[in-house]
Amino acid sequence: MATPQTLPRPQRAAPAELDTAPATRERPRFPGWRWMAVWPAFPIAGYIGWKIGGRVDAIDAALVGGALTAAGLGAVQWWAAKGALGRAAAWIGASAVGYAVGLAAGAALVGYDTDLGSLAVMGLVSGAALGAAQGLVLARQGRRALALPWALAMPVLFALGWSVASVTGIGVDDQFTVFGAGGALMFTLLSGLLLARFTPARTQAG
Template sequence: MNVTAPSQPIFLRTWLLWTVGFLAFPIAGIAGDLAAGRVNDPLAALLGGVVTGAVLGTGQVLVSRRRLDPRRWIPATAIGMGLGLLLGAVVVDYGTSLGELALMGFLTGIVLGAAQTLALPAQTHRRWAWAAALPFLWALGWTVTTLGGISVENQFTIYGAYGAITFSALSGVLLHYLLPYRAEAGPAPTQPRIETKA
């Protein structure tokens, strides 16, 4: 008996929902910009990163179909993003060339990936893969955004829509295999009650 037939539509729905979550990126970026302005000094990088991470983490929880615990994921994303952006921005001296932003993204992804990996649920399989993938995916997000002609010289806290869609689509596949969505079982069907007369 084939029990894997529903897996494809379940994957497609959860992946599409996670990918649509790319909309959290520009919202998070606006929040980070309002909180800290341009990422051109350590305080702006740290504060902007924390605010951006908190909003992004919230958005990711909302599109995760309850696979991510907001009590762990949102603080982890905020802290990881803040410290990661601080590290990456300082190392590249707040530069905005393609190479500098890719390196900044890679370094941000190292810290963010480690923090989010610790926040993944206990039943996550091969959780280390998330930490290993995030530096490359974050660097790719900045690369795609820069090549897409976005005004990265404005020193944003996070990459734009092109990079966000790319990241969300690829990370959604990874999240599905590390932490598949399990539909909650409904209540057990009740048997009709048969009354007998004495």
């Protein structure tokens, strides 16, 4: 009698491995529309600093007005950057101190003049002091990739901002603490590109 043949058991397919690696987002080219709030923050914070501190025609006025202006700007920048600039208190405080010292030094250096060359030099000096203070805060909080580029960009951006203000001729003779809407728009766009370029792309759970 023939023995029945035993059929081979079907092989079970190996379970597919799940990709548990978190998906990464591509680095954005601009930090988002929220960053555009920095644009109106310039004339608003500048006006507040100017009203309280007065015309930038003396060291004390530059110190008071510069500190108030930069504190307002720093607060809006920190909010708009969504945590990319570190702790709020450190960023705002460094902004206020750095810009107050820089504005006082820069304005005194050019004799409080408001011609194109004087405003550009004042922007270089005030931006350098601001950038150094903010860059130090970024470096101390582990954001070294952004710290140096940001610090180096500030004197250039502030010199350009004041140059735009001088060319348009809007309010420069009133000796404000910071440039107005035209220079502010340029600063917002260029600094936004810089922030996006040197801020690591965040990861999200897959």
